[in-house]
Amino acid sequence: MNPFMKEMRVAYAFIERNINLIKRYWGWEVVWLIYSLVNSLAVTYIGAGMEKITGQTLDTQYLITYLLVGTLIWSYLSVIFYSISEMIAWERWEGTIEYTFMAPVSRATHLVGTTLFAIIYGILRTLVILIIVASFFNLDLAGANLPGAVLLLLAGSVSFVGLGIVAAVLPLLYPERGAQMTNAAAAILLLISGVYYPVETLPAWLQVVSSASPATYVIKGMRGCLLHGQSTRSLLSIVFILIAAGTAVIMVGLFIFGRVERYAKRTGRLKRSG
Amino acid sequence: MSTPALEIKQVSKVFIKKERAKRFLNTKKEKVVALSGISMSVSRREIFGVLGPNGSGKSTLIRLLSTLLLPDSGTIHIFGHDVEKEPFAVKRLINRVSVDAAFFKKFSPLENLAYAARLYGMPIRQAREKMRKIMLRLGLKEETFTSPMENMSRGMQQKVAVARGFLTSPTLLLLDEPTTGLDPYSKRDVQAFVREIREAHRATILLTTHDMEEADRLCDRIAIIDEGKIIALDTPQGLKRSVSRRNGQDATLEDVFIELTGKKMEEKEQDK
Ligand SMILES: Nc1ncnc2c1ncn2[C@@H]1O[C@H](COP(=O)(O)OP(=O)(O)O)[C@@H](O)[C@H]1O
Ligand SMILES: [Mg+2]
Numbered sequence: 001m002n003p004f005m006k007e008m009r010v011a012y013a014f015i016e017r018n019i020n021l022i023k024r025y026w027g028w029e030v031v032w033l034i035y036s037l038v039n040s041l042a043v044t045y046i047g048a049g050m051e052k053i054t055g056q057t058l059d060t061q062y063l064i065t066y067l068l069v070g071t072l073i074w075s076y077l078s079v080i081f082y083s084i085s086e087m088i089a090w091e092r093w094e095g096t097i098e099y100t101f102m103a104p105v106s107r108a109t110h111l112v113g114t115t116l117f118a119i120i121y122g123i124l125r126t127l128v129i130l131i132i133v134a135s136f137f138n139l140d141l142a143g144a145n146l147p148g149a150v151l152l153l154l155a156g157s158v159s160f161v162g163l164g165i166v167a168a169v170l171p172l173l174y175p176e177r178g179a180q181m182t183n184a185a186a187a188i189l190l191l192i193s194g195v196y197y198p199v200e201t202l203p204a205w206l207q208v209v210s211s212a213s214p215a216t217y218v219i220k221g222m223r224g225c226l227l228h229g230q231s232t233r234s235l236l237s238i239v240f241i242l243i244a245a246g247t248a249v250i251m252v253g254l255f256i257f258g259r260v261e262r263y264a265k266r267t268g269r270l271k272r273s274g
Numbered sequence: 275m276s277t278p279a280l281e282i283k284q285v286s287k288v289f290i291k292k293e294r295a296k297r298f299l300n301t302k303k304e305k306v307v308a309l310s311g312i313s314m315s316v317s318r319r320e321i322f323g324v325l326g327p328n329g330s331g332k333s334t335l336i337r338l339l340s341t342l343l344l345p346d347s348g349t350i351h352i353f354g355h356d357v358e359k360e361p362f363a364v365k366r367l368i369n370r371v372s373v374d375a376a377f378f379k380k381f382s383p384l385e386n387l388a389y390a391a392r393l394y395g396m397p398i399r400q401a402r403e404k405m406r407k408i409m410l411r412l413g414l415k416e417e418t419f420t421s422p423m424e425n426m427s428r429g430m431q432q433k434v435a436v437a438r439g440f441l442t443s444p445t446l447l448l449l450d451e452p453t454t455g456l457d458p459y460s461k462r463d464v465q466a467f468v469r470e471i472r473e474a475h476r477a478t479i480l481l482t483t484h485d486m487e488e489a490d491r492l493c494d495r496i497a498i499i500d501e502g503k504i505i506a507l508d509t510p511q512g513l514k515r516s517v518s519r520r521n522g523q524d525a526t527l528e529d530v531f532i533e534l535t536g537k538k539m540e541e542k543e544q545d546k
Binding site: 100 | 394
């Protein structure tokens with residue numbers, strides 16, 4: 001068998017494991033899906049209620065779609081981010097981390113398996129939310145550029161994979177606080193990436209920060225595609241930048257991960273004594 | 275002469291324990307010397323025992339061999355491969371069983387073992403057959419193979435852990451207190467299996483224990499370790515002889531330990 005197929009087979013270990021985890025913890029899965037769904041609905045209703053809030057006539061339909069795009073894309077990107085950043089946290093929690101780190105598996109293969117799972121899972125989950133939320137509002141995506149949207153979403157996934165790796169380091173460094181720190185990082189991305197409002201609304205210094213978040217470009221491009229039917233051709237430069245920046249973040253992420261793994265092995269943080 | 279299975283030279287490991295003081299950002303640091311200047315060599319197909327009280331550094335030694343910890347100083351070679359410089363070559367040759375049976379609690383034994391098999395790149399169908407065989411051999415019942423691990427007794431879980439360790443046919447198997455906390459029957463099953471592995475397969479086994487009797491029965495040679503240092507290293511007979519010569523009657527490993535440290539092993543453990 002060629003080396004690539006061999007690595008892919010090893011990567012499948014992580015896919016199968018994650019599918020099993022979902023099967024075994026399906027209760028959590030349902031709770032989390034309900035949480036995301038209700039969250040998306042609540043945000044989208046802000047748009048639906050805007051005429052009543054302001055007492056003025058507004059393009060409510062546009063507002064609804066605007067917010068819905070934000071909330072769905074955010075839901076997808078955060079699934080990618082969390083699935084990857086949790087690749088260490090889960091094993092630490094179950095106590096299996098030493099066994100996985102002892103196996104002859106490169107961190108890159110570990111990551112490929114985790115990422116493939118995250119993308120498939122993220123897409124399925126977002127589709128379920130989209131179908132249910134769409135049934136509450138009448139969406140008008142007639143003029144939307146759907147293939148462009150999919151392309152942009154996949155390109156955006158790359159950088160979120162990279163951010164996920166960087167965040168995955170936290171539970172290695174901080175056994176107790178690591179997971180909460182990941183939450184804080186996700187919340188900051190939500191604030192600065194223009195998920196629910198144009199980034200231009202933010203104070204000037206936050207706008208500078210926001211230009212460093214890949215989500216800013218994904219969400220802006222998505223709105224272009226879905227609300228204004230922006231052509232795929234005009235998106236290509238953003239897609240290219242997202243993939244290039246994402247690849248760089250992944251490389252940096254793997255480098256940081258390698259260093260932190262070494263540090264953890266020097267200081268005995270992989271696991272407390274036993 | 276062929277390269278030894280394991281060659282440890284002057285290995286030391288110190289941990290820094292942070293003790294959170296009451297004042298903000300003011301942490302006290304305490305050094306714990308887990309291993310200090312350990313040297314030893316294990317031949318191929320030997321069952322080598324590391325015997326010592328709790329906290330003497332046994333698990334730290336095993337983790338250094340499994341690439342889970344890096345030594346502060348000294349070198350470790352496993353079949354000629356440097357643990358620090360060639361971790362992948364080492365990982366392919368070893369497996370480890372630890373005291374705590376670390377599994378995905380909601381997964382069944384077969385699911386947990388399948389995960390391990392895939393991580394080691396084993397063809398899954400062959401691996402499945404092997405898992406069943408090993409688990410049956412260890413006295414586990416077929417009907418437990420597919421129910422969640424969290425419903426199993428400690429003894430059964432530990433048997434699954436031993437099965438996982440042996441599944442990948444390691445040439446060096448590291449057993450970290452594999453029988454601690456097991457009932458006498460499970461203990462005997464595991465010990466019988468350890469002997470069988472060495473006889474039927476060409477494996478070298480490094481076993482840590484604080485059970486003197488187990489060390490005496492299973493091991494070809496034993497290193498007695500205390501406070502991170504090897505204080506004696508010989509065959510069980512050799513160790514006992516070194517004491518009985520002075521007392522004039524049959525000595526036990528317990529006598530050896532008392533002779534060398536001035537204390538019983540249990541007293542040592544209570545000190546900790
Ligand atoms: N990861 C770690 N971090 C801090 N201290 C540790 C760690 N692992 C072991 N120690 C300390 O090192 C000493 C030796 O521990 P260990 O090797 O687990 O002994 P044993 O396995 O013989 O009981 C103990 O004092 C223990 O508290
Ligand atoms: Mg121990």
